[in-house]
Amino acid sequence: MAPAASTEPIIGVGLRVSKRLLWIGDAYYPLRNLARVYTLTIRPRRKEAVLRFVKRLLIIGAVTTVLALLAAMIDSSSRGGLDSGDSGGSGGLFVLVVIAAVAALIYSLVEMLSVLGAPAHFVLAIETSGPSTAVVSGRQPDQLRQLAHQIADAIENPEAEFTVQVDTITISPQHYYFGDNVNMYGGSGNVGMAS
Incomplete structure (x- = not known):
């Protein structure tokens, strides 16, 4: 092979x-x-790449949800005093939020796949x-x-x-994992070596 x-x-x-x-x-x-x-x-570092992707996915989902709700609130409050025929900017902010979320998701996915395929x-x-x-x-x-x-x-x-x-x-x-990883007591940010 x-x-x-x-x-x-x-x-x-x-x-x-x-x-x-x-x-x-x-x-x-x-x-x-x-x-x-x-x-x-x-x-x-395949495991770390998948975990980083899942973490980013959750963050992107949470931020997108909050921003979409905020955009919907802004949109509904701006429509309150106007006639119902004005819908020029009603979905613009929401579309921007979705485009940014999709771009961040694609970037994260490509980064994960590049590590998984390495x-x-x-x-x-x-x-x-x-x-x-x-x-x-x-x-x-x-x-x-x-x-x-x-x-x-x-x-x-x-x-x-x-x-x-x-x-x-x-x-x-x-x-990539490079060199030895040693688990130290009393240190911070240290990891153990998995065999």
Whole structure:
């Protein structure tokens, strides 16, 4: 069975180690600043996407109902002193509310479907001692595992140099699980890792 086509762009770049620097395309990382190099499978946050859609659906429904009732009240009060033949602006506000609700619903649905249809990616992650992380992908998982070992060897061996062709992917971190999640007592906003 063939893997599902990725909606994220996959771009081929060169990854090379030379002169104590790790180059990924045009970005470089000093080898001494690498904190961790590892392979993992990043999976889309499908459950969160569905829950976010349901939450938005409820909010859109509630706001639309309130605004539609408010539009109906404004419409009925504006018609109170006028003759019954004037209906020029009677449904204009209501139509605007419905159009805005439908647009918000379509946006939320498209966002949810893009996460539900996104494939899992096996990647090599390179974390630095600072906030930056590089993610590269490859056609074969064994190639990425071997590459992780080569980078670890280059950290220990200052003379190591090599060049390989890898793929980079552009993903939204809010749509994928990335790295480890740890449940911390006493912290706020922390989540546990589901296996």
